[in-house]
Amino acid sequence: YYSTLFDSLESSGGGEGGVGGGAAVNGGVDVGVNGGGVSPVSSEDRFMSEVYLGKQICNVVACEGVDRVERHETLTQWKTRLDSAGFEAVHLGSNAFKQASMLLALFAGGDGYRVVEEDGCLMLGWHTRPLITTSAWKIR
Known part of the structure; x- marks a missing residue:
């Protein structure tokens, strides 16, 4: 799931860096309406995306039982x-x-x-x- 998510975000705006130096977590774009189109994302927004997704990945990989809060289901x-x-x-x-x-x-x-x-x-x-x-x- 996360690999696909990173691929989609990276493709949306290119970008460098990301969680663990891999794909760009936020892809360098903001899909909000800023002047009617796609606009660059600030480094603060990119950082927040990395933190958010990083916590999700850590929870899925490292936690079990009641400590695991991320459960992807079909x-x-x-x-x-x-x-x-x-x-x-x-x-x-x-x-x-x-x-x-x-x-x-x-x-x-x-x-x-x-x-x-x-x-x-x-x-x-x-x-x-x-x-x-x-x-x-x-x-x-």
Whole structure:
């Protein structure tokens, strides 16, 4: 997961350095609306990204049991967990997909990103690898 994340961020804006001297953690870009486009990121923003992602990686690698707070799970695992807790999925609708696709086209900074609609959920991916998925649920 983190390798894919670093690849996507590095491709978005090039960049040098990163966690452990590897890929640029923040990729040197800010996808916020600063003058309507992609803008360089300050070294402070890059540092904060490195700290944030570094803590996540350390937690995944070095911690177990109650000390481990980062647990990456698949969409199928989340769906099973939420379904067994008494929730049912709510379809996000085509407007959410269209809006996500439009925002991706405006601010992605690289052509490897993609938005996919899968089982009523929206997934942001880098080439063929999922980065993050969003879904909506309601109590049955």
